[in-house]
Amino acid sequence: ILPMAFAFVESENTESWYWFLERVHIAVVRMRPNVCLIHDRHAGMLRAIDYLQNGWDEKGLPAKWPDVRSRWCMHHMGANFYKQFKNKHLMELFKRLCAQNQEKKFNELWDKLDELTTKQTDEQSRRPQVEGDEPPIPLGALHDDPPTMRRRSGS
Numbered sequence: 001i002l003p004m005a006f007a008f009v010e011s012e013n014t015e016s017w018y019w020f021l022e023r024v025h026i027a028v029v030r031m032r033p034n035v036c037l038i039h040d041r042h043a044g045m046l047r048a049i050d051y052l053q054n055g056w057d058e059k060g061l062p063a064k065w066p067d068v069r070s071r072w073c074m075h076h077m078g079a080n081f082y083k084q085f086k087n088k089h090l091m092e093l094f095k096r097l098c099a100q101n102q103e104k105k106f107n108e109l110w111d112k113l114d115e116l117t118t119k120q121t122d123e124q125s126r127r128p129q130v131e132g133d134e135p136p137i138p139l140g141a142l143h144d145d146p147p148t149m150r151r152r153s154g155s
Helices: 014-029 043-054 074-085 088-099 103-125
Strands: 036-039 069-072
Touching (some): 014 043, 074 088, 088 103
């Protein structure tokens, strides 16, 4: 049995995600170690997880969940990726990345996508932003928390 939690919030932003995940930690997870959040790589979610792991200096909040891990749901990440970049070429590269099972090719595709998404993000950041919108973020460098690559059966 997996516990489930949900909340109604004004918007999907860093503050809302932080508030929600903090309550999940307090009420659902409690002291359980090795908890992994599977998410769509929403910009607000990424920042909230970072603040829970490392503290939120601007608000004077300490790290509250330093051992939480996170992984990406590729289906939802793909939908958000296209929504953010609206670029068929980038989406094709993203699909190839998700299907890749060879580390060298995966890293090459990641680097290419990082370069192209950084360029597009820079272009988008020069446009006027709608209040309440999360700014776009490029893929960024692979850290110690990359997606898990497994060989598919028959590969």
